[in-house]
Amino acid sequence: MTADISALDLEEAGAVLAAESARFASFGWMRGTSGNLSVVLSRDPLRLAVTASGHDKGELTPADVVLVDGGGAAVNGGKPSAEAELHARVAALTGAGAVVHVHTVASVAMGRREPGGIVFSDLEMLKGVGQPAHGVEVTLPVIANSQDMKVLGDRLEAARDPRMPAVVVAGHGLYVWGADPRQARHHTEVVEWLLELELSQR
Ligand SMILES: CSCCC(=O)C(=O)COP(=O)(O)O
């Protein structure tokens, strides 16, 4: 929605995340109450606006957002996403300004088929994650799921490939990040397109 994320206050961030969330939900990527989104509001100290836990992500309002610290803990009350700590970890690790987590069928199906990582090459769509269309193999890492966000964060840190702003969490879904919510959305749509393509060919 805006590239100037640092200018957002919490309510504005909530409006951005509600709109982004409604879009992903309309694609069927946040069924039930699945998925969560965040945007970085400040770097030092690290503060993020994260979607509130347990809501239907297709029905969020600007108020359904919680301010969290670098450990994913609520700063002023509210119940942040159960995965807020991982959002904060991704933001700190990658420098991303926004993080998207969706539960897509393609990410879970491909994570099962390629538990060592999903390799893409010779696809124009790779330009959408900043890679050349030809001449490189780009791997989307797959990490094992955990209910412990510290463990998940350690796995993501160990497995992530700086050329791919995303990881698949096996049996769970997809994490994607970008400089701001708009770029994180574009990366999400590109990575999901790549996953759907691979799935359709197997
Ligand atoms: C059926 S959703 C299970 C929890 C989950 O994986 C998720 O993405 C949503 O959790 P939140 O706390 O952000 O609502």
Ligand SMILES: [Zn+2]
């Ligand atoms: Zn999830």
